[in-house]
Amino acid sequence: MDEVKVVVAHSERATLRVGDVFLKVDADQARIDVEVEAMALAPVPTPEVLWHKPHVLAIAALPGATIGRLGGPSTGSPAAWAAAGAAIRKLHDAPLPPRPGGAGRNIVALAAELDDECELLVRNGLLPADLVTRNRQVAEAALRPWTPVFTHGDLQIAHVFVDGDEVTGIIDWSEAGQGDALYDLATFTLGHEEHLGDLVAGYGTDADLDVIRAWWSLRSLLVVRWLSEHGFDPFAPGCEVDVLRSRM
Known part of the structure; x- marks a missing residue:
């Protein structure tokens, strides 16, 4: 019998895995x-949407594995990072979606x-x-005008799957x-500066x-x-606080 695995959970949302199905519950x-809407529009591979009802989305698992994770080593090769860069570029070159996203906040408000x-x-x-x-x-250097593109808006390294x-x-x-396109690139390489060149090459x-x-x-x-208030540890090795310390 398949077990129910809690992938991530906090007061705003939770993701569960049951076999090859992920259930996303969002307040x-x-x-x-x-x-x-974004998965339907994006010109890159995305999970199959099995069904969605109020506050729940069911999607199929993807083949392969994530290219790495924040706070851990990257399991992806330089070629995999370049392939991720090429996929992100394809997304950024696509027609604009109809609404602003997480990477499109007003500069003054941000x-x-x-x-x-x-x-x-x-x-x-x-x-x-x-x-x-x-x-x-x-x-301060990020707070400048940019030309809007189709962004993922939360392109963490653990959100990209590769096979080889x-x-x-x-x-x-x-x-x-x-x-902002550079927000996606930055989110993807957060904590993995050593692969920035591979990503940009792709x-x-x-x-x-x-x-x-x-x-x-x-x-x-x-x-x-x-993160600190929702049960995560930004002070773990390689995570957000270490990223901040690396700028000193």
Whole structure:
């Protein structure tokens, strides 16, 4: 008999695996709607949608394995990273989806959110002031105008599956929409700077590495407190706090 495996769970959403089926339960129905729409539009491999009802989405498992995970070694070869870069470029070259995504927030609002979060990180004693100040300076380079593209919006390394050197699918599209291409590249390489060159080689165009590094700092500053409050450990080796420390 297949067991029920909890893949990830917190107060906003949970993902369960039963055999070759993943069940995504989300308190926000809009995120499920975005995910289903984005997978239908994306010109890259995505999981098969088996069915979806209010607050639940059932998708089929993908072949292969993730290219790696944050805080752990990458199991993907340089060619697999280049293939991921080529798939991301194909997504970014596609026609724009109808709505803004997680990577498409207003620059002024994003800067204000970042400043508020930096203040809370220091006030609550989560991170030292010098670490926050330095990374806030680095993050400034990401706060610039960009031309919107079709972005995944939460392109963590664990969301891309490969079989050998071939991308077999990309999962978790609930933040997809119009956004900054370099945010996707930064999210994918967070904690794996050693593979940035392989990814950009596959992506096939010049990418501003300073902006990608700025997004590493910005994303990490924004999520440390949330992760800490929802049962995750951003202080684990190779994770968000180590990313911040690497900018010092």
